[in-house]
Amino acid sequence: MKTFQIFIATSFIVLQSISHTVVAETELPQTTVAQKEVSRELKFTGTVEAVNQGTASSQTSGRVIATLVDVGDLVAKDDVILQLRDNQQRANLQTAEAGVRAAQAQFDSAQKENLRIQEIRKKELVSQSVADNALASRDAAKANLDAAKGRLKDSEEQLEFTRIRAPYSGIVLERHVEVGETVNPGTPLYTGMSLEFLRVLADVPQKDIDAIREYKQARIELKDSAVTIQGDALTFFGYADPQTSTFKVRAALPAGTAGLYPGMYVA
Template sequence: MRRLTLCALGVWLAFDQFALADSELETAVVEQRTVPREYRLDGIVEAVNRGTISAQTQGEVLEIFYDVDDFVEEGSLVIRLKDTAQRARVAQATAQLKAAAARLQQARDDHERISGLFAKKAVSRSAMDGAEAELKTAQANQESASSALDEAREQLAYTRIEAPYRGIVTERHVEVGEIVQPGTPLITGISLSELRVVIDVPQSVIAQVRALSEARVYVGDRAVEPEKITFSPVADAGSNTFMVRLDLPPISQPLFPGMFVKAGLIIGKNDALLVPKQAVVHRSEVTGVYSLRENGDIRFRHIRTGRELGDALVVLTGLAKDDRVALDPVAAGIRLHEQLEQARAAAGEGHDG
């Protein structure tokens, strides 16, 4: 007899092949395992990177390159402001820096010359002190001019508003021709590359959730484990719930901020019976499996299932530990029909005799 194994979230179900007349049916043994106990809540998807870009310099809006629902790459030019005044300040600051550099060079030359004369005692101490003071003043003026040029260049750079990350524009706050001041909102966007789920957890279970720090987010037919779980240290005064954030890894299913998803928080563990999903049959409102007895007889048994654990389902009622179920319901159904036909034929022959 050949033995196989099935893994479902760390839960192993024993498989074997069970002989039936001229054919074989692959079966699985229902096993009782310790599984995580979940507390399910609705969560809201939100973007980790979201925000509004505001103006950092004064100017007229010359061009707007993106509108609502447009996708923007990181570093792309989004809005351009008129930069005439900023360029003029850069030119002025550049000229002032050159003048300060010239004065500094002259002060150094004077300081070097007077230092030589002072060493020969050809000038007074006051003249030497004056040369040193002039040198320090020239050095300070050059540093001030250099800082002014850096500030002017920064103000010029602020006339080109670039996207801080890849994302989608959600709102535009200005129009071409408007005069904006520092702090004026320009454009709002979100990034879909980093998402998280926010849930409000009742205070009755927050202690267990914190202690285990395990969760799953159900996206479509997948259970996604978050990369990071963040707990709010205080409860909301109105609802007495704690905000919990679940940072999601990159996933293929389309998710957008504002969508509702189910989140399962692990609050403990309990024993449960597990059956492979492929063994379960759904007929209208009836859920069942084909179970096999030791003598090879097949029965269709109604069951009630719970949540999924990978490739397995939790069985609430209808099966017991060590029960054997067929993994191919179609083949098992055919075999059951054959058995019933054989039983009817045998009963008819007995009646005729």
């Protein structure tokens, strides 16, 4: 069984008796008082939990055509874990690409015409209003091109949304959909958690919390080693449980700590 221990350094007076020979009628004992610092150990139960755990949801509409992982499978970050039908998204992408090509051609033509008119205007062969119109046409074509590029980016994003990827490396806990189901934005697809970053959550009695907050050091004892956790990796909840009068203390474990898994009980 793993042990969650918090060590508290406390100071107290240690009395040491030292015998001295005193030249007098009577030998009187003398005592030297010295202050030493020792550690007091407090043990608490706790539960290991994953820092990153959540549910991946759909960001577009479509029919599920493939579920590529299942409960218990290990996945790497950015692995494709589910595929939606993407016919509509691909069609929208092609339309957007065509729109960008047309807008680019329109802008190139307007830009060329504007440069020509401005050169002629320098020679005062056309009026200022003609030059202004040419510049306005160029600016309008540029705005149209920017809008077309925006629609293209949105279409590319919608197509990418049909490929659901793992947000981080970890393990699949639950699959919420089946092949053939139609999903919409916000539909839950998978629940999973990362095994890379873990933490221990313990309940500390009210009588001990002040000392722990002051000295800020904890240790998780494993089978063959121990992990020491310093103050900056400890989180102290600012309220007590009204039923148990205990405070929660959370200890962040170093990345890749071996021998501990979410859900394990430590005591």
